[in-house]
Amino acid sequence: MLTKKQIRYCLDVMEEMFPNAEGELVHSNPFELVIAVLLSAQCTDKLVNKVTANLFKKYKKPEDYLNVTLEELEQDIKSIGLYRTKAKNIRKLCQVLLDNYNGEVPQTKEELMKLAGVGRKTANVVASIAFNEPAIAVDTHVERVSKRLGICRWKDSVIQVEETLMRKVPRDEWSVTHHRMIFFGRYHCKARNPNCPECPLLELCREGQKRMKKAIM
DNA sequence: CTCCCGATAT
DNA sequence: ATATCAGGAG
Numbered sequence: 001m002l003t004k005k006q007i008r009y010c011l012d013v014m015e016e017m018f019p020n021a022e023g024e025l026v027h028s029n030p031f032e033l034v035i036a037v038l039l040s041a042q043c044t045d046k047l048v049n050k051v052t053a054n055l056f057k058k059y060k061k062p063e064d065y066l067n068v069t070l071e072e073l074e075q076d077i078k079s080i081g082l083y084r085t086k087a088k089n090i091r092k093l094c095q096v097l098l099d100n101y102n103g104e105v106p107q108t109k110e111e112l113m114k115l116a117g118v119g120r121k122t123a124n125v126v127a128s129i130a131f132n133e134p135a136i137a138v139d140t141h142v143e144r145v146s147k148r149l150g151i152c153r154w155k156d157s158v159i160q161v162e163e164t165l166m167r168k169v170p171r172d173e174w175s176v177t178h179h180r181m182i183f184f185g186r187y188h189c190k191a192r193n194p195n196c197p198e199c200p201l202l203e204l205c206r207e208g209q210k211r212m213k214k215a216i217m
Numbered sequence: 218c219t220c221c222c223g224a225t226a227t
Numbered sequence: 228a229t230a231t232c233a234g235g236a237g
Contacts, residue, residue, distance in 0.1 A: 025233075041234035047224060048233085081222040085236080119235045139233045158234095182233065191231060192227065 002150045004168050006204055010149055011169070011177055013200050018183035021176070023129050025049065030105040030130035031097075032056055034115070037122045038089060043081050051080055062094035062103050089117025107131045120158070124178075134174040138162045141185030142178065148189060148207035 002010070014021075025040060026049045027033040035055070040048045055076055059065050065073060074087045093115045097103055105126070106112055112123035124137035136142070138158045142165075146152045152164045169177050188195050196208040196215075 023233080037233070038235095040232085042222075042232055043234095044225075044232050046232095079223065081224075081232080082220095082234085083222070085221055089235085117235065121234060125233065137233075140231085141233070178233095186233085 001153070002204065007151055007168050010151070010201055010204075011173070011180060014180040014184045015176075017188065017200070018180055021179040021183040023125070023179065026052060028056075030126065031062070033130050034093070034105055034112075034118065034122075034126055035059075035090060037125050038093070038117045039077060039080050039086055041082060041086070041117075041122075047080060051077055062097045065090055065094045066098075086117065092116035093118065105130070107133070109133070109135065120162075124162075128175045128178065132175075134171050136162055136165045136169070136174045136178045138165070139182065140191070141182045144191060145181050145185040145189050148194070148205060149201065150204075150206045 024045045025033065025036040027036050032052070036048055036052050039051065058076065070087055070091065073090065074083055077083050077087060077090075080086065096115060097105065101111075106115075107127070107130075109120075109123045109127045112118050112126055113120060118126075121137045121139055124135040127133040128135040128137065138146075138161045143158055143161055146161050146165065147154050147156070151168070152161050156164070165177065166174065185191075188199065194208075194211070196202055196205075196211050199205065199208055202208045202212070
């Protein structure tokens, strides 16, 4: 397991590699961000942006999603995976926003997680990006990178990964850390073919060491 | 744990 | 062909 100091070093290297790491989901208000993040489950943000480019022209407010049939909404997001559940969740979510929140998006993680299709990760992303609340959303990239580097244990749950990161990273750096780890995971420490040979963190990375040994044999 | 699920990279 | 993609609900 990496020490706090080693983790600090990892984050500094990631900052150097990706100085402009930030959210890539296109949106112009909290409501659009919630929809975009909900759609992004098990799907690349690139594809989400392609779909929301048209979607957000057609649907501006929660009412707009409720004033069409479920089938029409499904067709509008069809190119994204899991589109049937996502369409249903969007409609439930919009109904709750209108019923309980005056059509606005709630600002706390606890309230956000009550919304249909919004779990821990989505709530953290929205709280962090839309409302500047310190949060570390553990998605597939953050989890993979944390486990490969040895920031946490392989068996840790996403909640344990989140707790470890919150414990070892200063609160005012949670949001940037989240984005740096995502960029590091998405473009360098990729799921399928991680670029270990050119990795500046190879020396302290347990998974990288293992992979390099395998590559030689 | 399983299911939802199309697009994309390898 | 298959793994993977800013996961969440039952």
